[in-house]
Amino acid sequence: MTNQLADEMPIHDFPTATSVAEFSRNIAEVKQKITEAALRVGRDPADVQLLPVSKTVPEERVRLAIAAGCRELGENKVQEAKRKSENLADLGVAWSVIGHLQTNKARDVAAFASEFQALDSLRAAAALDRRLQAAGRSLDVYVQVNTSAEPQKYGLPPEELESFLREMPQFSSLRLRGLMTLAIFSSDIPRVRTCFTLLRTLRDRMRDVDPQLVGDGGLSMGMSGDYEVAIEEGATCVRVGQAIFGARQVPDSHYWPDLVDSQSEASAPAAPAAPAGPAESTTPAPNAAE
Numbered sequence: 001m002t003n004q005l006a007d008e009m010p011i012h013d014f015p016t017a018t019s020v021a022e023f024s025r026n027i028a029e030v031k032q033k034i035t036e037a038a039l040r041v042g043r044d045p046a047d048v049q050l051l052p053v054s055k056t057v058p059e060e061r062v063r064l065a066i067a068a069g070c071r072e073l074g075e076n077k078v079q080e081a082k083r084k085s086e087n088l089a090d091l092g093v094a095w096s097v098i099g100h101l102q103t104n105k106a107r108d109v110a111a112f113a114s115e116f117q118a119l120d121s122l123r124a125a126a127a128l129d130r131r132l133q134a135a136g137r138s139l140d141v142y143v144q145v146n147t148s149a150e151p152q153k154y155g156l157p158p159e160e161l162e163s164f165l166r167e168m169p170q171f172s173s174l175r176l177r178g179l180m181t182l183a184i185f186s187s188d189i190p191r192v193r194t195c196f197t198l199l200r201t202l203r204d205r206m207r208d209v210d211p212q213l214v215g216d217g218g219l220s221m222g223m224s225g226d227y228e229v230a231i232e233e234g235a236t237c238v239r240v241g242q243a244i245f246g247a248r249q250v251p252d253s254h255y256w257p258d259l260v261d262s263q264s265e266a267s268a269p270a271a272p273a274a275p276a277g278p279a280e281s282t283t284p285a286p287n288a289a290e
């Protein structure tokens, strides 16, 4: 049993942390699982960064998480990240934007973020670079790849990755940390795993073509439900929200709309007015459809 990979989706129960002690406990548990997953495949646990994701979490509770040791926080939406970065500015947190960027928000990201994980268009790269140059700042970025072939997911199709990466050096304020992906939402672990394997394979292939092409060559992949699988497949950064902060009420379709054309700036996702009501499923429905 010692060398067996995770092949079953555990049953998740993510209790809401409401004190520093509860945050410390949740973080310690996640770190323990990170360590175990890394050791299962002979990796050094220190090579896996934990990025806690605080989206939808009110600032009072984010403060508790920071008191429990979080120094970097991930947020999906620029507006929310900007607000939190301003209101929590006294605490010295580094903010990572991990969701799709509309180019009209590039200026905000350039102003407050230290990292952007969802780069998937040259337009966004150019907009960010222009703002960063003007501000005399630089930004760590990951290029997002769509590894699940779901048309509604953001990210570059794998076949466009190489030509995209070849354009990156012209944006000198963007420091390329590696590749990022979201796996398919499924309880079928082998299928989830294929997404992570694909990202690693793409990284390796790009490195073979040109060692400079993928920057640091990092792999940001894995969330609360699948980060152990991601680590087994080579993740160097896992983005974990619910396992640290507690279950989210907002349906995931709010973050991964199923009908948005990812190339179209005009079709910004309309935010659902309220958390899932009785008519709406609380599961990450659109993306989970098999």
Ligand SMILES: *Cc1c(COP(=O)(O)O)cnc(C)c1O
Residues within 6 Å of the ligand: 053, 055, 076, 098, 099, 182, 222, 223, 224, 225, 239, 240, 241, 242, 243, 255
């Ligand atoms: C919300 C989010 C996560 C974390 O998801 P959890 O289920 O809360 O762990 C990871 N990556 C992205 C891009 C996200 O928006």
